[in-house]
Amino acid sequence: MIWFALASLSAILSAAAAITQKKILFRINALEFSFLVSILILAMSSFVPIFVDVMSIPTPVLLFVLGKSILGGTAFLLVMMALQHNQISDALPLLGLTPAVTALAALLLIGESLRDWEWLGIGMMVAGTYILERKPFAPVLQPIREIFLSRNRYYIFGALGLFAISSVADKMLVSGYKIDPLALLFYQHIIYGLLFGALLLVRSSSFGAVMQKSREHFPLILVVAVLTIAYRVAQLEATKIAPVALVLAVKRTSILYASFFGGRLFSDERLPMKLCAGAIIVAAGFFILRNVG
Numbered sequence: 001m002i003w004f005a006l007a008s009l010s011a012i013l014s015a016a017a018a019i020t021q022k023k024i025l026f027r028i029n030a031l032e033f034s035f036l037v038s039i040l041i042l043a044m045s046s047f048v049p050i051f052v053d054v055m056s057i058p059t060p061v062l063l064f065v066l067g068k069s070i071l072g073g074t075a076f077l078l079v080m081m082a083l084q085h086n087q088i089s090d091a092l093p094l095l096g097l098t099p100a101v102t103a104l105a106a107l108l109l110i111g112e113s114l115r116d117w118e119w120l121g122i123g124m125m126v127a128g129t130y131i132l133e134r135k136p137f138a139p140v141l142q143p144i145r146e147i148f149l150s151r152n153r154y155y156i157f158g159a160l161g162l163f164a165i166s167s168v169a170d171k172m173l174v175s176g177y178k179i180d181p182l183a184l185l186f187y188q189h190i191i192y193g194l195l196f197g198a199l200l201l202v203r204s205s206s207f208g209a210v211m212q213k214s215r216e217h218f219p220l221i222l223v224v225a226v227l228t229i230a231y232r233v234a235q236l237e238a239t240k241i242a243p244v245a246l247v248l249a250v251k252r253t254s255i256l257y258a259s260f261f262g263g264r265l266f267s268d269e270r271l272p273m274k275l276c277a278g279a280i281i282v283a284a285g286f287f288i289l290r291n292v293g
Helices: 001-025 030-044 060-084 088-095 097-110 116-133 142-149 151-178 181-202 207-216 217-239 242-251 253-263 271-289
Strands: none
Touching: 001 060, 001 088, 001 253, 030 060, 030 181, 030 207, 030 217, 060 088, 060 151, 060 181, 088 097, 088 116, 088 151, 088 253, 088 271, 097 116, 097 151, 097 271, 116 271, 151 181, 151 217, 181 217, 181 242, 207 217, 217 242, 242 271
16 A cells, blocks of 8 residues: 555645645745746756656657647646635635546547546536535525636636646657656656746746745745655656556545645635535546546
8 A cells, every 4th residue: 555655645745735835826926936936846856867868759759748738837827826816725626627627638639438437427526516616595506607707717727628638648648658757747847947937028027026036935935846846756656556547536635635724724715615525526536537547
């Protein structure tokens, strides 16, 4: 059961990273934070070329990595924007819908069929989302209006769609093209840094001002970077000795940890009901991910 301990450790570290991200996003905007943390993570992962041959990846595959990383980086930025504009116990359970969206994307993009258990999981996620958005004594259709008319929810569903496509691309790169996960992460963080830097230029942001903010908030940004690297390494180590589906299912319990502790720390509203909805969404992930290779 070493894999379970590693996957659980990854979940706890991921939850701690999410809570710290929310704390920083009270002080610095999502784009600036995304740029700073990606640059710091890239610097901390600069050892990867020492242990992994990152130059052996063919050019067409690198172009595929480029496209996938742009989608993943945009999704990461949208997640940070979602955390900035929503209570943490609202945003994270909705982000837990990723397995359902990924399964549907795999069905449409690469023709993977869905089993009865997976359809059950998708149905449970829909029910969990309804409970999450339902306010006390509100009309029956209120959660549907909340989901589709609330601008702050658009960040979350945009991230879900992009993460789903990015996850399918990850599977193709690691399983189909046999790319080392560490090499993939290394190139991914390079592209993240370039993407967020370019967006800062488009916004005419002063890099001097951004770097000043990095000095002011460096301890918390460093904590996020260390936690991010740690939970990704723990997840990779777990996948070496257990099916990736089981590891991902356990990893998604981070949603409950972050929603509970973050919700209490930031005094979120209707926390018990949101935790109940989050538990249904996480449990549904086990039904969907149990059949993923």
